[in-house]
Amino acid sequence: MSTTASGPARRTTAELEALPLAPPAATGLSEVVRRRYLLSMLVRNTIKSRYQGTVLGWVWSYLQPAIRFCMFYFLFQVMIGRGAGMENFAIHLFSGMVIVHFFTETFNGGTQSLVQNRSLITKLPVPREMFPVARMLVAAWHTVPMLVILVVPCVWLGWRPDPVGMAAALLGFTLTAALGLALGLLFSVGNVFMRDIGKVAQTLTQFVTFSVPMMYPYTLVYERFGEPIASWYLLNPMAEAVLLIQRGFWTGTTSDPDATAAVHLPDHLFTRGLVMTAIAFVLLVVSQRIFARLEARVPERL
Incomplete structure (x- = not known):
């Protein structure tokens, strides 16, 4: 059956699920880009389903992070005085939350993407990498309101974008996107064969919140445990991503x-960021190849 590019894009998820079984399609991330009209359809349907039946709709994507920011500000900076001696600790905390949210949504969403779209996988001749990629784009869409909520108090406090800071933030997001998608691809196909993999992914993302300098400054790790442990701590790519976005906004x-960057950020921040981003892209290539080797058995296991 031949269709135009506009045809499938107008179909609903229910209509796609009703189609007859389809033969396998070409695979690979490049094929996902070529089928971007279907990718955009998946992203739109996933976003719509999240706010289906709500009165405020997409406004919740701004309201929830705004409330979260106010709660963390009141709890950590007003109530218990966390971050004493650090300026604008709430910005330090929330900037880390933005990047951690993007990673956890990409990783967890990608891990569940094949299982949650089992009916589409058996009916549509599309590259199955499309489903983890779609979840990464959905995570990015939900991260934009958090960035807006972050920028507003930053501007109010005198922040102005500078080229070095914006490069740091962009590098942090690039590192997070590549790492999250690589793990999403790897864990999504593993989750088809063993559903415990999804629980493992959820457990791992719980550790991310406490293993990055978000609720505490990096200097605390250095002061408490010394240089050897701090050096190992910085091998965590998400810790590096959080430090990069803090360089872009909080400082x-x-x-x-x-002076803030000199005291609270480690040396060679960009060098490590570039190295870790390159490693994340290598991991993405490896994950895609493993995915391609196993995806032929996905429909029968679903």
Whole structure:
């Protein structure tokens, strides 16, 4: 059956699920880009389903992070005085939350993407990598409101975008996207064969919140455990991503950004970020190849 590019894009998920079984399609991330009209359809349907039946709809994507920011500000900075001696600790905390949210949504969503779309996988001749990629794009869409909520108080506190800071933030998001998608691909196909993999992914993402300098500064790790442990700590790519986005936003809200970066950020931040991003892309290639080797058995296991 031949269709135009506009045809499938207008179909609903229910209509696609009703189609007859389809033969396997070409695979690979490049094929996902070529079928971007179907990819955009999956992203739109996933976003719509999240807010289906709500009165405020997409407004919740802004309201929830705004409430979360206010709660963390009141709890950590007003109530218990966390971050004493650090300027604008709430910005330090929330900037880390933005990147951690993007990673956990990409990783967990990608892990569940094949199981949750089992009916589409057996009916549509599409590259199955499309489903983890779609979940990464959905995670990115939900991260944008959090960025808006982050930027507003930053500007109010005197932050202005600078080229180095924006490069740091972009590098942090690139590292997170590549790592999250690589793990999403790997765990999604593993979750088809063993559903415990999904629980493993959820458990791993719980550790991310406490293994990055978000609720505490990096200097605390260095002061408490010394240089050897701090060096091992920095091998965590998500810790690196959080430090990069803090360089992009939080340091610019302090009275002396250069001094803040010198005290609270480790040396060679960009060098490590570039190395870890390159490793994340290598992991993405390896994960895609493993995915391609196993995906032929996915329909029968679903």
